[in-house]
Amino acid sequence: MSLTKKRIKIVSGSSIIGLALIYLYKFAIAPATSVPRASSVAHGVEEQRQWPPTEDAVQRNLQIAYEAQNALLHQQRQELLHTKEQLAQLEEQVRSLQASTPRKYPKVKYLNYKNRKRILITGGAGFVGSHLVDDLMIQGHEVIVVDNFFTGRKRNVEHWLGHENFELIHHDIVNPLFIEIDEIYHLASPASPPHYMYNPVKTIKTNTMGTINVLGLAKRVMAKVLIASTSEVYGDPTVHPQPETYWGHVNPIGPRACYDEGKRVSETLSYAYAKQEKVQVRVARIFNTYGPRMHMNDGRVVSNFILQALRNETITVYGNGKQTRSFQYVSDLVDGLIALMASNYTQPVNLGNPVEQTIGEFANIIKHLVGGQSEVKQIKAMEDDPQRRKPDITRAKKRLNWEPKVPLESGLLQTISYFRNELARSDRFQESSRKYFDSPDLQRILP
Ligand SMILES: NC(=O)c1ccc[n+]([C@@H]2O[C@H](COP(=O)([O-])OP(=O)(O)OC[C@H]3O[C@@H](n4cnc5c(N)ncnc54)[C@H](O)[C@@H]3O)[C@@H](O)[C@H]2O)c1
Numbered sequence: 001m002s003l004t005k006k007r008i009k010i011v012s013g014s015s016i017i018g019l020a021l022i023y024l025y026k027f028a029i030a031p032a033t034s035v036p037r038a039s040s041v042a043h044g045v046e047e048q049r050q051w052p053p054t055e056d057a058v059q060r061n062l063q064i065a066y067e068a069q070n071a072l073l074h075q076q077r078q079e080l081l082h083t084k085e086q087l088a089q090l091e092e093q094v095r096s097l098q099a100s101t102p103r104k105y106p107k108v109k110y111l112n113y114k115n116r117k118r119i120l121i122t123g124g125a126g127f128v129g130s131h132l133v134d135d136l137m138i139q140g141h142e143v144i145v146v147d148n149f150f151t152g153r154k155r156n157v158e159h160w161l162g163h164e165n166f167e168l169i170h171h172d173i174v175n176p177l178f179i180e181i182d183e184i185y186h187l188a189s190p191a192s193p194p195h196y197m198y199n200p201v202k203t204i205k206t207n208t209m210g211t212i213n214v215l216g217l218a219k220r221v222m223a224k225v226l227i228a229s230t231s232e233v234y235g236d237p238t239v240h241p242q243p244e245t246y247w248g249h250v251n252p253i254g255p256r257a258c259y260d261e262g263k264r265v266s267e268t269l270s271y272a273y274a275k276q277e278k279v280q281v282r283v284a285r286i287f288n289t290y291g292p293r294m295h296m297n298d299g300r301v302v303s304n305f306i307l308q309a310l311r312n313e314t315i316t317v318y319g320n321g322k323q324t325r326s327f328q329y330v331s332d333l334v335d336g337l338i339a340l341m342a343s344n345y346t347q348p349v350n351l352g353n354p355v356e357q358t359i360g361e362f363a364n365i366i367k368h369l370v371g372g373q374s375e376v377k378q379i380k381a382m383e384d385d386p387q388r389r390k391p392d393i394t395r396a397k398k399r400l401n402w403e404p405k406v407p408l409e410s411g412l413l414q415t416i417s418y419f420r421n422e423l424a425r426s427d428r429f430q431e432s433s434r435k436y437f438d439s440p441d442l443q444r445i446l447p
């Protein structure tokens with residue numbers, strides 16, 4: 001064999017071996033050992049070079065995809081934690097900024113330690129309670145409000161939040177409470193028919209178990225306690241005007257019974273604790289009260305008529321409109337409550353305005369003060385609606401030197417102005433929330 005022929009043979013032999021090695025690498029070794037490309041890994045699938053892939057290769061590829069997914073999740077979790085930390089830091093900064101920014105509070109008197117009392121007001125975020133808070137704070141006392149916000153609102157006392165003499169506790173008085181105080185005004189209870197009829201059992205519990213808790217607390221810490229009772233203990237009275245000596249005419253199973261009887265038991269409990277446990281009790285029988293911060297939709301005559309007149313709607317009078325009511329302005333009531341607490345008098349005291357109005361007359365007064373186009377119309381009478389209500393306040397005059405001072409017209413003007421502002425506020429709120437929810441940006445985000 002010539003040298004050239006030998007060379008050709010060697011070259012072609014090695015080419016065949018080379019080709020075989022390349023084939024082996026490409027289809028058997030490389031797919032199993034190659035590093036996956038980022039894009040293919042990101043999609044969880046490695047580029048396949050053999051079809052069908054071997055079971056091992058599939059397993060390996062799945063493992064790689066799983067690990068890549070895990071790495072991604074871990075990274076996202078880390079980012080989330082980091083963002084949460086940043087958020088917490090920002091919240092802390094906002095809190096410390098708020099704490100260091102001096103807030104403007106209504107001016108309060110300075111009382112020295114001896115004269116300053118720690119006063120608990122249950123239901124202090126409600127209509128009457130919040131006005132009582134204002135007066136006692138301004139007098140320089142430490143005031144603690146306990147409220148479950150069933151009908152009360154934080155907004156009623158927000159102007160005191162953060163004040164060193166003020167504390168707001170979210171608590172349901174049906175559960176016991178342990179704090180150190182000198183005096184308690186126990187006002188916690190729904191007060192208007194739609195509110196107290198909404199959950200009659202809870203109304204009874206608040207006025208029985210709640211009152212027991214309050215009297216128990218008063219006993220433990222030797223505090224004086226004033227119970228906010230009501231003219232409803234007289235029911236549909238057969239005596240007119242009603243003196244405190246009148247025992248009442250209450251339907252014990254009617255729709256109002258949960259409140260009327262609840263308050264009667266509340267009074268009974270007070271005198272039982274006074275007799276048996278020597279707790280110092282005061283009982284205020286409160287008659288219809290009105291003023292700013294009363295509920296817009298409490299279904300009572302003042303709010304109903306004012307709202308109807310402000311909206312130019314028909315003013316609706318239940319029954320023939322000849323039933324009478326007497327209305328006291330809230331500041332008069334608050335003066336009476338504070339005077340009663342300060343007095344030594346322990347028997348129940350009526351706090352109300354004896355100036356009597358028929359409901360029909362009252363509707364016309366409001367229509368005139370608001371000045372709209374509303375007409376006054378009579379509708380079906382309410383069940384158990386008392387026909388006459390007028391307090392005999394001889395006792396309050398004699399024992400507390402108290403009587404209401406605010407004339408109906410000026411009290412109503414203040415209340416109408418409050419309701420007008422509240423309506424405007426709620427209209428503004430509705431408008432801005434409508435704009436927000438209709439905004440194209442939000443529509444894009446919403447699913
Ligand atoms: N406003 C009146 O014309 C009137 C008349 C007679 C008696 N009263 C009595 O005066 C008190 C105050 O009446 P208002 O007109 O301010 O009523 P309101 O509804 O505005 O206030 C009552 C407050 O008690 C709170 N409350 C209710 N149940 C509670 C519970 N279980 N635990 C803690 N808080 C609770 C409510 O959230 C609310 O803040 C009531 O006891 C009421 O019976 C009021």
